[in-house]
Amino acid sequence: MNILEISDLHFSYGNGPVLSGISFRIGEGESVGLVGANGAGKSTLLKLVCGLLRPSEGSISVAGVPVRKDTLNQVRRDLGYVFQDADNQLFTSTVYDDVAFAPRNYGLSASETQEAVERALKAVRIEALKDRPVYRLSGGEKKLASIATVLSTSSRLLLMDEPSVALDPRNRRNLIDIVNSLPCAKMIASHDLDFIYDTCPRTILLSEGRVVFDGDTASVLRDRTLLEAHGLELPLSFSRMP
Amino acid sequence: MEEEARGDGRLQTLHPLAKFFVTIIYLVLLLSFHKYDVAGVLLMGAYPVLLFTLGGIPLRPMWRRMCVILVPVCLVGIANPFFDRTPLMPGVTGGMVSMVTLLLKGLFAVAAAYLLMVTTTMDDLCRSLRKLRVPAILVTVIMLVHRYLIVFLKEVDRMRTAYKMRAPGQKGVHFRFWGPMVGMLLLRSMDRSEAVYQSMSLRGFRGEFPSDKDGSLSRSDILYITICILSFLIIRFL
Amino acid sequence: MHMADALVSPVVAGIMYACSAVAVVLSIRGMRSGEEDRERSIPLMGVMGAFVFAAQMINFAIPGTGSSGHLCGGMLLSALLGPCAGFLTMTAILLVQCLLFADGGLMALGCNVWNMGFYGCFVGGFLIWRAFTDRKMTRGRIIAASVVGCVVSLLLGAFSVTLETLASGITELPFAVFVRFMLPIHLVIGLVEGLITAAVLVFILEARPGLLQGAGGPAEGGRRMKFASVLAVLAAVTLVVGGLMSHLASSDPDGLEWSVEKVTGAPEIESDGPEWAAGVQERTALLPDYAFRDSERGTSFSGIAGALAVLVLCFAVGMAFRKPAGRKIETSGAD
Numbered sequence: 007m008n009i010l011e012i013s014d015l016h017f018s019y020g021n022g023p024v025l026s027g028i029s030f031r032i033g034e035g036e037s038v039g040l041v042g043a044n045g046a047g048k049s050t051l052l053k054l055v056c057g058l059l060r061p062s063e064g065s066i067s068v069a070g071v072p073v074r075k076d077t078l079n080q081v082r083r084d085l086g087y088v089f090q091d092a093d094n095q096l097f098t099s100t101v102y103d104d105v106a107f108a109p110r111n112y113g114l115s116a117s118e119t120q121e122a123v124e125r126a127l128k129a130v131r132i133e134a135l136k137d138r139p140v141y142r143l144s145g146g147e148k149k150l151a152s153i154a155t156v157l158s159t160s161s162r163l164l165l166m167d168e169p170s171v172a173l174d175p176r177n178r179r180n181l182i183d184i185v186n187s188l189p190c191a192k193m194i195a196s197h198d199l200d201f202i203y204d205t206c207p208r209t210i211l212l213s214e215g216r217v218v219f220d221g222d223t224a225s226v227l228r229d230r231t232l233l234e235a236h237g238l239e240l241p242l243s244f245s246r247m248p
Numbered sequence: 249m250e251e252e253a254r255g256d257g258r259l260q261t262l263h264p265l266a267k268f269f270v271t272i273i274y275l276v277l278l279l280s281f282h283k284y285d286v287a288g289v290l291l292m293g294a295y296p297v298l299l300f301t302l303g304g305i306p307l308r309p310m311w312r313r314m315c316v317i318l319v320p321v322c323l324v325g326i327a328n329p330f331f332d333r334t335p336l337m338p339g340v341t342g343g344m345v346s347m348v349t350l351l352l353k354g355l356f357a358v359a360a361a362y363l364l365m366v367t368t369t370m371d372d373l374c375r376s377l378r379k380l381r382v383p384a385i386l387v388t389v390i391m392l393v394h395r396y397l398i399v400f401l402k403e404v405d406r407m408r409t410a411y412k413m414r415a416p417g418q419k420g421v422h423f424r425f426w427g428p429m430v431g432m433l434l435l436r437s438m439d440r441s442e443a444v445y446q447s448m449s450l451r452g453f454r455g456e457f458p459s460d461k462d463g464s465l466s467r468s469d470i471l472y473i474t475i476c477i478l479s480f481l482i483i484r485f486l
Numbered sequence: 487m488h489m490a491d492a493l494v495s496p497v498v499a500g501i502m503y504a505c506s507a508v509a510v511v512l513s514i515r516g517m518r519s520g521e522e523d524r525e526r527s528i529p530l531m532g533v534m535g536a537f538v539f540a541a542q543m544i545n546f547a548i549p550g551t552g553s554s555g556h557l558c559g560g561m562l563l564s565a566l567l568g569p570c571a572g573f574l575t576m577t578a579i580l581l582v583q584c585l586l587f588a589d590g591g592l593m594a595l596g597c598n599v600w601n602m603g604f605y606g607c608f609v610g611g612f613l614i615w616r617a618f619t620d621r622k623m624t625r626g627r628i629i630a631a632s633v634v635g636c637v638v639s640l641l642l643g644a645f646s647v648t649l650e651t652l653a654s655g656i657t658e659l660p661f662a663v664f665v666r667f668m669l670p671i672h673l674v675i676g677l678v679e680g681l682i683t684a685a686v687l688v689f690i691l692e693a694r695p696g697l698l699q700g701a702g703g704p705a706e707g708g709r710r711m712k713f714a715s716v717l718a719v720l721a722a723v724t725l726v727v728g729g730l731m732s733h734l735a736s737s738d739p740d741g742l743e744w745s746v747e748k749v750t751g752a753p754e755i756e757s758d759g760p761e762w763a764a765g766v767q768e769r770t771a772l773l774p775d776y777a778f779r780d781s782e783r784g785t786s787f788s789g790i791a792g793a794l795a796v797l798v799l800c801f802a803v804g805m806a807f808r809k810p811a812g813r814k815i816e817t818s819g820a821d
Contacts, residue, residue: 058446079452087450093399094443097392097529098457099371106460111452116460141398155451275593276496283655290793294800301804313588317490324493324657331658343658350656354492361491361592365585373585383514385528389578392532393539397582400540408544420545426682430541430557431689434566438697441533445526455525 007070009034009084009163009191010055015064017047017054017215024050025215028064032191034162039206039223040195043237046212048195049090052165055193056087069162083112086156086190090168092148096140101132101151104140108159126157130184146177150184157188166194170201199241203227211236253369259303264372265379266469270476271364277484278356283346284336289353291483295476296359303367310362314355321354370394375459384456391457392444403433487643487672488583488598491591495654502650503596509604510577516570527571535575538563539582546682555678558636560606561615562683565632566690568699569612576603597650601643609642610635619700628687628698633680640676644668 008031015028025047032038040048053059055066057078066073068081089095098104105126109119127133130150135143143151149169156164169185170178182204185192196202202209202223209226211219213236219226226232230240239245253260259267274295281288300307325347332343365373374387407429411421421429445453465473494502517527538559546555559579563572577599583589590598618631648664651657657664690697 053446056450058450082450082452085450087447089443089447091440091443093396094440095447097395097444097448099369099391099395103371103457107448107457108451110458110460111454119460140395159451271592275491275591276499279491279494279499279593280496287790287793290790291796293793293797297797298800298804301801317588317591320488321490321492324651324659327657327659327663331660346658350492354490357491357591357593358588361585361588364592370582370585383510385514385517385524386510386574386577388528389531389535389574390581392529393535393575393578393582394586396533396536397539400536401543404540404543423546423681423685426546426685427689430544430682430686431693433541434537434686434690435693437533437537438530438566441530444529444533448529449525453525455528 007034008032009036009069010193011065011067012055013065015051015054015061015066017050017059017061023215025054025061028212028215028217030210030217030220032163032193035189035191036208037185037192037194037206039202039209040193040212041197041199041202041209041226041238042212046237047215048212049167051212052087052167052193052195055163055165056085057081083159084162086153086159086161086164088152088156088164088166088169090171092145092152095152095155096143096148099139100136101127101138101140101143101154102136104151105154105158107155112159122158122160123154126154129157129188130154131180144177145172146174146180149173149177149181153184157190162190164188164190164192166192166196168196168198169194170196170198199227199238200243203241203243211238213237253365253367253372257303257367259299259305259363259367262367262472263465263469264368264376265463266465266473267364267368268373268376270473271360273477274360274480275357277480278353278360280484281349281353283349284342286345286349286352288483289349289356292480293352293356293359294483295480296356296363299363300359303363305363305366309366310359313362314358317358318351318354321350325350372461375461375463378456379463388456396440400433400437403436407433487601487640487647488580488590489594489601489647489650491593493647493651493654493656494591494594494597495656496593498650498654499593499596501596502600506577506596506599506604509573509600509608513570513573517568517574527567531567531571531575531578534563534567535579535582538575539579546678555675555682557686558606558610558632558640558676558679558683560603560639561610561632561635561680562686564607564611565615565687565699566697569607572611573603573607576607597646601646601650605639605642605646606636610639614638616700619698623691623695623698623700625688625691628691629681629684632684632687633677636680636683637673637676640672640679641669644672 010032012031013029015025016023017025028047028051040051042048050059054061055068055073057073057075060075069084071077071081071084073081096104098107102123105123106119109122114122123136124133127136130153132147132150132154135147135151138147140148140151153164153166153169166185170181173181178201182201185194185205192206194202194206206223208221209219209223210217211226211232218236219232227241228244233239274292278289278292281292299305328347328350329341329343332341332346334342336342336345368376370391374391377387377390378384411425411429412418415422491499517524538557542556542559544556546557560572560576563575566572567575580590580595580598580603584592584595584598614635615631618627618634645665645668648661648668652659652661652664659667687698
């Protein structure tokens with residue numbers, strides 16, 4: 007079964023189209039990279055998928071449920087959105103409370119919540135930070151904590167917006183390992199093409215609101231002509247290759 | 249202060265509602281002492297003295313707060329010796345005594361409030377406020393102000409540093425930049441608040457931060473409340 | 487203008503807590519009524535509250551004076567969020583200031599919320615803001631509204647501080663002297679804060695005019711607060727507060743006067759202080775003969791010595807049984 011189905015999606019903020027005729031599917035457990043120049047529509051697409059924006063045309067369904075105003079609660083239980091700025095995602099005072107926020111809101115009992123939190127923290131390897139105040143976290147720790155906040159409700163589809171921004175090399179490598187270990191489906195929007203190469207076997211290239219490529223990551227990231235035509239460059243991993 | 253409040257000392261483990269209740273009663277009774285009742289006000293000092301020493305709570309951070317609070321108190325009280333010359337004892341007028349009680353009340357009130365905050369996290373205090381039927385909307389806003397304060401303080405600090413680096417020797421922000429400097433920060437704040445709202449609503453936000461911490465008072469909490477309040481009442485009325 | 491606990495009596499603190507609590511409840515009701523709107527307002531108020539708190543730490547240099555001023559939070563918040571949401575945000579800010587920074591006492595919080603939040607948001611940020619900007623939103627009107635709003639709300643706040651302190655019987659300073667000291671200072675502060683606030687709001691008008699209340703921005707509640715009903719609430723509150731406070735001044739002789747009368751045969755001891763002080767007091771006393779009950783024990787040397795001895799004993803006991811709090815969390819630097 008497909009966890010995400012998008013069909014002929016159109017969206018505009020009012021001053022010209024941002025997305026035009028977007029269609030693709032993501033299967034259970036699949037990892038898909040979303041790349042494109044600034045203004046290509048990556049973040050907009052992620053927000054449409056989780057119902058933060060409404061399309062002007064077309065349809066989106068998550069786990070077979072169409073994304074509409076009346077189905078948002080149901081859809082969002084299967085989704086997790088990791089914001090670019092972790093401070094927007096971590097709004098309680100401790101890591102535990104932030105990770106427990108969603109389970110508590112969905113009515114889980116105290117013991118179920120504790121179990122869900124511990125499972126999520128274990129998945130991102132930050133069990134030791136459970137009681138740490140959020141303002142005491144480093145940038146890398148905040149990123150992992152923000153991922154944990156969406157894993158605690160057993161999300162089947164993880165949407166990540168620029169996850170490797172402002173991470174040092176070690177934290178970035180750690181994040182790649184953790185993302186690869188997560189069994190859920192993922193759609194990762196990023197300018198870090200090397201990160202996409204390391205985490206997503208499939209990549210969708212957006213340009214001026216349209217899908218111009220949807221296929222094998224290595225193929226698109228080796229294609230200098232295609233990348234440069236759409237405002238991108240060869241990633242470092244490929245630019246040094248003969 | 250938050251770090252201290254998360255410790256596992258005797259006072260930190262007491263129920264926040266018990267500490268809150270005792271602090272309020274203490275303040276009410278402390279402030280109700282007559283302006284000439286120096287001995288009574290001094291006796292009330294036993295509560296903060298005992299708790300500071302028993303809890304091993306550092307005093308230095310409190311002194312800084314004390315200075316902030318005591319300046320206006322002194323300014324208000326300094327007129328008393330001039331306008332109240334009622335003789336109470338040889339060489340001592342009512343005005344002098346009332347100034348001393350005012351200062352002592354100020355000192356002990358700050359100490360009591362500080363004790364509450366240094367042994368109780370803001371989260372626990374907010375949960376206590378909810379138990380006291382303070383509206384959820386206000387409590388949630390308090391928690392968010394507390395959470396994002398440090399984010400904005402860091403941002404303001406960066407802005408001030410960037411400004412100072414490019415305007416050395418200038419004291420404060422020049423009036424030409426009042427609007428743009430704060431205005432840009434304000435616009436970023438509004439955008440951030442929208443992102444925070446989106447993040448909250450994606451995780452099932454229903455208007456307040458839910459909690460599954462147990463709300464009942466233990467025997468030691470009840471004992472603490474009883475002993476404290478009885479002591480305050482004895483000092484006040486006997 | 488934050489009041490410390492020592493400056494209010496429990497009765498005055500209680501009255502002001504009640505007034506502020508009523509204002510909080512009415513503000514919650516006055517906010518936008520849809521569930522989604524209300525939920526959306528919460529992070530907005532929280533983040534804006536943190537912003538105002540932090541922005542008030544910035545020193546704005548006042549040209550030609552060598553000194554600096556700060557932002558007026560109530561006015562700014564009301565202009566952006568509306569008076570109800572602005573007032574709730576100010577309440578949250580004042581509580582956090584009180585608890586984290588001891589800016590203002592816990593008992594005096596009701597007074598501070600009223601003096602700074604209520605006047606700033608409803609008088610300055612609503613009545614005066616609307617009076618100037620309702621028909622048209624221009625730079626000049628925003629500057630005028632900000633300056634007048636800040637000045638008026640700060641003067642009202644300073645006046646309330648005077649009343650609350652005097653009604654609490656904390657100071658012997660005569661009313662007129664106190665007022666003459668407080669008001670001019672707060673007039674100047676209000677002017678400066680008004681100009682700083684105006685600068686920020688003018689920037690917003692130019693950058694994102696839709697954010698300002700009344701400039702096509704979101705109006706609070708489905709129904710705007712009617713001017714007449716606001717005035718009615720203000721008048722009612724003033725009557726209650728004034729009436730309750732004046733009730734505190736009893737005409738019965740108190741214990742001290744009674745003791746003096748019994749001992750000396752006269753109701754009052756002749757003061758040997760300077761005549762000018764007595765003259766000032768006579769002319770300016772708002773609540774003459776305002777005194778409490780017996781206080782002999784409290785001022786005797788033995789009473790004070792005994793109290794000091796108890797304090798020393800408490801300290802010794804505490805040191806003997808102290809158990810310093812352990813640290814649960816290891817701190818690490820955040821970036």
